[in-house]
Amino acid sequence: MGELFSLLGDPSFGFLRLAFILALLASPAFGMIGSVLVVRRISYLAGAIAHAVLSGVGFALFAQYKWGWTWLDPRLGALGAGLLAVALLAAGRRWAADREDSLISVLWSVGMAVGLLFLAATPASVDPMSYLFGNLLLVTSGDLWWVGLLDVVVLTLVVGGYQSLRALCFDATWADLRGIPAGRLYTLLLMLTAVTIVMMMSLVGIVLVVALLTLPAAAAERPAKSLGQMMGLAALLCWVGSWAGLSLSVMTDWPSGPTIIIVVGLLYLAAHVTRWR
Numbered sequence: 001m002g003e004l005f006s007l008l009g010d011p012s013f014g015f016l017r018l019a020f021i022l023a024l025l026a027s028p029a030f031g032m033i034g035s036v037l038v039v040r041r042i043s044y045l046a047g048a049i050a051h052a053v054l055s056g057v058g059f060a061l062f063a064q065y066k067w068g069w070t071w072l073d074p075r076l077g078a079l080g081a082g083l084l085a086v087a088l089l090a091a092g093r094r095w096a097a098d099r100e101d102s103l104i105s106v107l108w109s110v111g112m113a114v115g116l117l118f119l120a121a122t123p124a125s126v127d128p129m130s131y132l133f134g135n136l137l138l139v140t141s142g143d144l145w146w147v148g149l150l151d152v153v154v155l156t157l158v159v160g161g162y163q164s165l166r167a168l169c170f171d172a173t174w175a176d177l178r179g180i181p182a183g184r185l186y187t188l189l190l191m192l193t194a195v196t197i198v199m200m201m202s203l204v205g206i207v208l209v210v211a212l213l214t215l216p217a218a219a220a221e222r223p224a225k226s227l228g229q230m231m232g233l234a235a236l237l238c239w240v241g242s243w244a245g246l247s248l249s250v251m252t253d254w255p256s257g258p259t260i261i262i263v264v265g266l267l268y269l270a271a272h273v274t275r276w277r
Helices: 003-007 011-040 045-066 074-094 097-120 128-133 143-162 161-171 171-178 182-201 209-221 227-252 256-274
Strands: none
Touching: 011 074, 011 143, 011 161, 011 182, 011 209, 011 227, 045 074, 045 128, 045 182, 045 209, 074 097, 074 182, 074 227, 074 256, 143 161, 161 171, 161 182, 161 227, 171 182, 182 209, 209 227, 209 256, 227 256
């Protein structure tokens, strides 16, 4: 641990401090959104959005190389692809609900395939593994501001619309009958999910970010007595798992993304073992 603290205090390891701060700031949004996804049983939608995001990353990198679009940051491309995926999911739910599973499969597989094709067409200097599984060097100070803003938006939604969110989680039909705009709230939730995925893409990667959304929430679901408690506990577990995983990653020189998810997975198993006992 002494080595870790010395690295955090080293000016040349500023990216490491940014990664720890990003994990702390992102935990509230992950805890709140992840809890709704788990209770609503729609974690698979987050997986489809995450894989579709890769097409935006690949296009942005390809456009920078092919057309000199230096203004098109991979995160911006990822956000555009994520929001497009949300729009398609919302449209499919409204007009082709019986085919929603097929649409999810298409977004999941085709989105990732398109992204990999774009990455294959860019120079070899572009490492797709950094976007798939995370890279601490991709974290910037600008990410902290955006994640902080995301926290404010999500917290405002949860505090201001808690009863509506709870109704959406447990009985969307009843919510519609009570005049709650369940469809619009559902779409807004998916949009925030897409933004959250993009914000943490640099830390854990596109492939693993869904696990960070769902595992802490799933672990918190057992002991929590309410949706609000579940959100708070999920945020705490996300923070503890992220920091523990980052620390282990630095000390062992393992990739940050997989290490964080392994630690979070152990927390999930511990929560279930404790319950069984």
